[in-house]
Amino acid sequence: MQIKKLLFLFFIFGFWTNLFPETPTVDLTNLGETPIFLAKSMLVYEDTSQNLDWDEIHSETSKNKFQTFSSSEEAFNFSYSKSTFWLKVLINNPTDEDVHSNLVIAYPRIKTLDLFVNSNDGTKRIPSGYSVPVEKRPYQSRFFVFPILFAKQSKTELYIKVNSPNAINLPIQLWRQKFYDRHEIDDHVMQAIYFGITIAMIVFNLFLFFILRDESYLLYVLVVFSIAISIAAYNGIASEYIWKNSPWLDQYAINLFISIVLILFLIFMRNLLQTKKILPKLDPINFILIVIQIVLSIAYIISFDTFVRLLVLSHSITSLWILIIGVMCSLKKQRIAYFFLLAFAFLFLALIVSTLRALGYIPTNVFTIEGPQYGSAAEMMLLAFALADRYNTIIREKEIAESKVKYNLERSNLDLEEKVRERTFKLNQTLSAMRRDLFVAKNIQENSIQVDPQLLRELKLVYRYLPVSEVGGDFFDIIRLQNANFRILIADATGHGVHAAMITMAIKGLYDPIKEFELQPNQVLEIFNEEFMDNFVSLNSLLTAMILDINFNEKTIHFASAGHPAAVLLHDGKIELLAKTGRMIGLKKQTHYDLKSTKFQSGDRLFIFTDGVYEAFNSKNEEFGEENLHKFLMATNSLPLGQVEENLLQTLENFQNGSDRQDDLTILGFDL
Structure with a gap:
């Protein structure tokens, strides 16, 4: 009988625990040189009404509504949602020293991102998100960073309020402050290398355009430039350095710039692969896709919520089409198509990964977040190889033409020599006159x-x-x-x-x-x-x-x-x-x-x-x-x-x- 009672009490306790889970606790003794990823340690409450404020969320009634939410090891992915999400976690500092830390949400396109720090000293609200100007945020960075001091022998509740019209991805990390500062310096170095390579490619190929007058090089410059701006908008560099107080651009820019990239890529592909000659029946589809990108971009600006998913889907379809054209031109043994196909494959993979992550089909982690930047770097370099091969082809054609011209020049060499002698005599006379004039x-x-x-x-x-x-x-x-x-x-x-x-x-x-x-x-x-x-x-x-x-x-x-x-x-x-x-x-x-x-x-x-x-x-x-x-x-x-x-x-x-x-x-x- 006693065993039955114990089993019954154990069942009731387990049911109650799952229904009303306790706030997970993160122990700061585990916080070292690397961050603690908090996604697996946080409870989530989805406010579909978007009307609850802090007092209501912190009330006893709402506390019991927080539940565990499926996530990857590193991040939550709520995709596109009109709800407001509240997340909470308990931070325990059992040590005998104060811990200076940074709470980092390593994703720049969140409109509302407020942190509530609930400790013995009361509750402190720290507003952030791209709706808050960079200079008014607690820490000026391309990500959302909250410096927090955890007092010794203390427990602190952290609540995060999240709402955004963009895809909601939350890679939440807790760093020791000094190690995050070092990490941020390394991150800026990597960004400087990426954008430095991009600028070098743009300048070099712009010079080639002015020298060769081949519009492929100009189109390549426009493609690389638009990709660089897209990456800057995607990873937060643009909102940190270019538009510091423009929530509209933070909300709309990335998808608009991806559309511009794809439009320029379609034009570049037609020029580089000569699809009008190689694939005349399929070439008109390129124009149709360009028009679709333009129309959807305009519609997306007019009604964000209605067309954002459709625009993101069109990016994947257009990218797939460019990949198909590259494959077909390669099958026709077009030499430059091999370079083009390999280059765009990297960008296509990065774009697909980004799209699937934004739609919530794959988890959010370092690979899926940073993938587009690495893919664009590989694509940029491989396209440069493609243009270099094109340049070699131009040189070979030029050499053939020069050999033909050389034969004709040799035939007229005797006549030219005679004319040179006549003109040399006249030049000597002119130079003598000029010397006299210079002396005067x-x-x-x-x-x-x-x-x-x-x-x-x-x-x-x-x-x-x-x-x-x-x-x-x-x-x-x-x-x-x-x-x-x-x-x-x-x-x-x-x-x-x-x-x-x-x-x-x-x-x-x-x-x-x-x-x-x-x-x-x-x-x-x-x-x-x-x-x-x-x-x-x-x-x-x-x-x-x-x-x-x-x-x-x-x-x-x-x-x-x-x-x-x-x-x-x-x-x-x-x-x-x-x-x-x-x-x-x-x-x-x-x-x-x-x-x-x-x-x-x-x-x-x-x-x-x-x-x-x-x-x-x-x-x-x-x-x-x-x-x-x-x-x-x-x-x-x-x-x-x-x-x-x-x-x-x-x-x-x-x-x-x-x-x-x-x-x-x-x-x-x-x-x-």
């Missing part, structure tokens, strides 16, 4: 920068002007404004040679009428820029310029610089740089230039130069640089000014070690 131009330019000997003595000026060729793009002008006040202009037109020399003549023509205006240097530069923009903007040339007014009575230098290299003032054993005060001449009208001033003392030394002085390169393509120039000027400050400039030219020549100068060089030195 050189004399004209040198005369335009001659300095009055009286000014040379008064300013104690020593200068060097060395153009790369007969004429150059550097120009300077020195005038006396009044008594002990002098104005110095130095300018450098972009480039060198005849074109730059023509700009210097334009500089002189514009500057001469305004150089004696009783205006500050910055005002003269502003007038000069306006005149240059009005008269010579069509020359597509820019120039740097600097105007300095030196007053020997007041011992001041007022200056303004239009992007010109900083002049060097040496005084008291120190260097003062007279840096630029505005942008280059010729960039924009109504440009403002600041005026700056500085003091000097007797015995100071001033150097004004163009960038050719320090932009000297040696055979190793190393630049002499401004820093070396400044050190040289400091080291030779005790030498006579002329000797300093001679030593500088010799130093530059030694540095270049036989390499030719690449820019005009001008340096003005003043003993103040």
Whole structure:
């Protein structure tokens, strides 16, 4: 009789336990370097009315409604559902230390995801989900992360409220905070590698498109770019970095971008596999599928709940069709189709896995979540191989065509040689005339920068002007404004040679009428820029310029610089740089230039130069640089000014070690 009573009580206890299960407990002593997956340890309550709030959920009546729910080891998968799901678990920290942890839901497309932390200190609600802006979430990440402190010797109930129009997948992990931080760094490195490879593929094939003018490369770039955006939307990178506060895009973007990917893939496939010629009867279906994707995408935007499943299903059907076309072209022994088929097989498998997971037919885990990104990476690389094979085919065809052309060229070689001799004679005549013209131009330019000997003595000026060729793009002008006040202009037109020399003549023509205006240097530069923009903007040339007014009575230098290299003032054993005060001449009208001033003392030394002085390169393509120039000027400050400039030219020549100068060089030195 007693045995029967015990069996009866055991049955009643088991029935009651299954009907009203106790909240599962997770022990934090098991929390180490790897996370604890909470899906198997949580109870679930499905609120089909979507009306229950925290007080009702936490009431004694609702507590008994939480039940176990079938899930994978790592995650819940509620697929597409209009219900609100409440999940709960009890976290036990029996240790003698506080545990800093992160609760992570590693899936970015959940609209409402609120965490309720119920402890001895009361209940704390932490809102999250893509409806909450990234900067207002408790932890800014591509996933939903909740930092939680579990006090020592404590038990804490965690409740999670979930609702979303998208497929509801919940990979729920509990990490120690320091190990999750390390994991997140590793994750960002992997994402950087993936998107870095994607950008490299896009840039490389874009260059090939511009070189070969083959639209297959442009279509490949568009396909890869759209896949990259889709992956960014899929794994949360886009919502973390691109659209940080756009719930609409978080809800709609992934399926819309998949439609764009498939549309571009259909166009790319028609072009690469030439389906219009190879499969003329099946080719029209490609257009039908493109129209279906466009129509369903529009309908999906208008009514999300009505068309989301249909759009997801159409993605699988379209993908299967692309795979079938690849198989059929391969059976016709089309070489490039082998690469295409293998490449799309990876993407197709990833898309099918993602679709089945979203519809709830397969479990949610690391493989089914990260699968599309790995599949897209493999597809991207294999398609690149396909285009490389296409490039080799183009090269072979080109070589055949060149061999035919070569035969014809050899036949006409004798005629060409005769014509070359005739034209060489004419070219020599033309070159002789050009040399005479350049000699005249050189004399004209040198005369335009001659300095009055009286000014040379008064300013104690020593200068060097060395153009790369007969004429150059550097120009300077020195005038006396009044008594002990002098104005110095130095300018450098972009480039060198005849074109730059023509700009210097334009500089002189514009500057001469305004150089004696009783205006500050910055005002003269502003007038000069306006005149240059009005008269010579069509020359597509820019120039740097600097105007300095030196007053020997007041011992001041007022200056303004239009992007010109900083002049060097040496005084008291120190260097003062007279840096630029505005942008280059010729960039924009109504440009403002600041005026700056500085003091000097007797015995100071001033150097004004163009960038050719320090932009000297040696055979190793190393630049002499401004820093070396400044050190040289400091080291030779005790030498006579002329000797300093001679030593500088010799130093530059030694540095270049036989390499030719690449820019005009001008340096003005003043003993103040």
